[in-house]
Amino acid sequence: QVQLVESGGGLVQAGGSLTLSCSASGSRFSTYAMAWYRQAPGKQRELVAVVSYGGSTTNYTDAVKGRFTISRDNARNTVYLQMHNLNVEDTAVYYCNQGSWADYRRDRPGKYWGQGTQVIVSS
Numbered sequence: 001q002v003q004l005v006e007s008g009g010g011l012v013q014a015g016g017s018l019t020l021s022c023s024a025s026g027s028r029f030s031t032y033a034m035a036w037y038r039q040a041p042g043k044q045r046e047l048v049a050v051v052s053y054g055g056s057t058t059n060y061t062d063a064v065k066g067r068f069t070i071s072r073d074n075a076r077n078t079v080y081l082q083m084h085n086l087n088v089e090d091t092a093v094y095y096c097n098q099g100s101w102a103d104y105r106r107d108r109p110g111k112y113w114g115q116g117t118q119v120i121v122s123s
Contacts (some may be wrong), residue, residue, distance in 0.1 A: 002026040002112040009117030012086055016026075016121070020081040022096030022114055030054075030074040033101040036081045037109065038092035048094070049081060050104040053060050059104070063089070086121045093118050 008020040020036070033052050039045040049070035051061045058070050069082040079096055094117050098109025 002098065004098060004112055004114035005028045006094065006096050006114040006117040009094060009119045011120045011122065014087050014121055015121050016086050017082070017084045018086065018119060019083065020094055020096075020117055020119075022079045022081075024079070024096075024098060027098065027112075029077040029098075032098045032110070033104055034070075034072055034079040035097045035099065035104050035109065036070060036079075037097055038090075039093045039095070039116075040089075043092075045095075046092075047104065047107050047109075050098060050101065052101055057101070084121070086119075087120050088123050091119060091121045097098040 004022055006022045012018055031053055035050045036047050036048045037045050048061055049068055051070045051072050055072045059102045067085045072079040096114045097109045100113045
């Protein structure tokens with residue numbers, strides 16, 4: 001049974017930073033691409049960032065390019081999302097997801113999701 005557990009969310013002022021973590025278990029973590037999605041109130045889920053299975057390739061939605069960095073530590077079965085210069089539009093529940101690079105390029109999430117971690121950015 002694959003489990004993904006996110007942590008690191010919280011309340012931050014606009015312009016601040018947060019780092020989210022997602023710890024995975026129950027799968028061969030290093031063989032999967034990993035992604036962060038987010039869902040703001042009243043909005044559809046949005047793919048935020050993707051990292052390849054080895055960590056060498058990343059992709060970001062335009063809204064976060066230059067501000068967010070996705071990375072992974074395969075020895076720790078953990079994926080991270082460093083978020084800088086946060087703004088109120090970044091307020092959302094952030095979820096990690098495990099899947100394939102090809103599917104993420106088509107915005108097709110994998111089967112397994114974490115429970116999410118709330119990020120609230122105040123103005």
